[in-house]
Amino acid sequence: MANIYVTREIPEGGLKMLRDKFGKFDMNSEDRVLTREELLKNVRGRDAVLCLLTDKIDDGVLAAAGPQCKIFSNYAVGFNNIDTAAAGKRGVMITNTPGVLTDSTADMAVTLLFACARRVVEADSFTRAGKFKGWGPMLFLGQDITGRTLGIIGAGRIGSDVATKMAKGFRMKILYVDKFKNEQLEKETGAKQVDMATLLKESDFVSVHVNLTPETTHLISDKEFGMMKPTCVLINTSRGPVVDEKALVNALKAKKIFSAGLDVFEAEPTLTQGLADLPNVIIPPHIASATFWTRTRMAKIAARNLIDALEGRMPEFCVNKDLLKK
Ligand code: DGY
Numbered sequence: 001m002a003n004i005y006v007t008r009e010i011p012e013g014g015l016k017m018l019r020d021k022f023g024k025f026d027m028n029s030e031d032r033v034l035t036r037e038e039l040l041k042n043v044r045g046r047d048a049v050l051c052l053l054t055d056k057i058d059d060g061v062l063a064a065a066g067p068q069c070k071i072f073s074n075y076a077v078g079f080n081n082i083d084t085a086a087a088g089k090r091g092v093m094i095t096n097t098p099g100v101l102t103d104s105t106a107d108m109a110v111t112l113l114f115a116c117a118r119r120v121v122e123a124d125s126f127t128r129a130g131k132f133k134g135w136g137p138m139l140f141l142g143q144d145i146t147g148r149t150l151g152i153i154g155a156g157r158i159g160s161d162v163a164t165k166m167a168k169g170f171r172m173k174i175l176y177v178d179k180f181k182n183e184q185l186e187k188e189t190g191a192k193q194v195d196m197a198t199l200l201k202e203s204d205f206v207s208v209h210v211n212l213t214p215e216t217t218h219l220i221s222d223k224e225f226g227m228m229k230p231t232c233v234l235i236n237t238s239r240g241p242v243v244d245e246k247a248l249v250n251a252l253k254a255k256k257i258f259s260a261g262l263d264v265f266e267a268e269p270t271l272t273q274g275l276a277d278l279p280n281v282i283i284p285p286h287i288a289s290a291t292f293w294t295r296t297r298m299a300k301i302a303a304r305n306l307i308d309a310l311e312g313r314m315p316e317f318c319v320n321k322d323l324l325k326k
Contacts (some may be wrong), residue, residue: 002022004026004048004049004306005027005042005043005050007034008027008031010050011296011298012296014298014299014300014301015299017303017304033054033055039055040061040064044064045065047068047069048069048071048073048309049065049072050075051075052074052075055081056081057087059086071093071094071309071310072092072095073306074095076096076298077096078096080211080213088324090325093324094318095302096317097305098317103161104293105158105237105288105289106165108289109158109235109261110162112261116261117142119140119142119280122140143231143258145172147171149172149174150166150167150174150207152177153196153210154177154178154210154211158238160185163185163189167188174190175199177193177195200224205235208220208234208243209237210238212242218242219243220242220248222247225248225256225257226256228251229257230256233259233260234259234261236262236264238264241266245275253274259282261281262282262283269285301317
């Protein structure tokens, strides 16, 4: 019987698939991230590990798992937590769960865009604090959305979905930055591919959707904030380190931009000092994919990837196929 470890409880749909296939398996049933020591201890001797984006899977962890280990199935679309090259060298497949979280993540970017533009969280707190003394002509003025310009940084699955939703639903003009030309997006929404400086200078809203790589780390920093409009709203639902959080705090304090909506943070779960004190930032705790349907689908895909690997098939969503030692 295969020796499987799950680093934290995921929705039952995925766990049931593992149970039906392999019977019993071990799982961290405490609702918390394992410490490094616990991770090293628990992966030892496993044939397969189902891990989360909060588990740092480096060569040390891969070595601890041992040469019989076939797969680390990541319960996330992002896999910047895993050293895929090191895994490839050891012949360990790394998989992710793409596609099923496109809508929910794009929906969260849109939610943050609206909430920031119309200052919903700030205004709600005001009412709850008993400060609402009646309608006021200057009360919580925000930014218009319909017909304005949305800059998409990274026009892949999620970025394109945000662009399409906002172009079709709110007649927004779309600018985008990407290594590749996205002809379908251009055809569907009239989006225009531009360089970064143009996007930053012309957009009323900037939404970030790139993978985290050394090239995208601090992609948005002091210089970029300096190019944005003072009325601009920045949204980040990708990975925290893409935005230089210290520079963001300074930009928000100095009103270089209007506001920001962040679902992800540079050193999660720690926030840069001062961020949570600012009224012009909305900071949900990395929940963009957190819908019942999406998380269940992610669990099933992660389980499917793991089962395929253990049964000798190449999982559909193997991200280090090209790096795998033969
Ligand atoms: C991911 O999957 O990469 C998201 O950040 C969490 O679902």
